Amino acid sequence: MDVSQLTNRFYTTDTARTTQSIGLGLSIVQSLVTSLGGKMVLQSDNDIFTVNLIFRTTSSIPQ
Numbered sequence: 001m002d003v004s005q006l007t008n009r010f011y012t013t014d015t016a017r018t019t020q021s022i023g024l025g026l027s028i029v030q031s032l033v034t035s036l037g038g039k040m041v042l043q044s045d046n047d048i049f050t051v052n053l054i055f056r057t058t059s060s061i062p063q
Contacts, residue, residue: 003042003049026051 009027026042029051033040038055 003044006042007040029053 007026007030009024026040030040033053033055036055038053041052041054043050043052
């Protein structure tokens with residue numbers, strides 16, 4: 001699996017489902033994470049697909 005393609009809009013790896021899926025899910029997640037100052041990392045190894053969402057922590061939270 002080429003995980004670098006999975007965040008491209010309308011990309012799908014399952015050719016049997018191309019008429020039912022438009023492949024927006026991970027693209028939307030990446031846009032939201034980026035707009036919040038985070039980073040999304042995708043990995044695939046031995047049929048295990050992992051999505052890591054990384055955000056910075058703040059030292060003080062206003063109340």
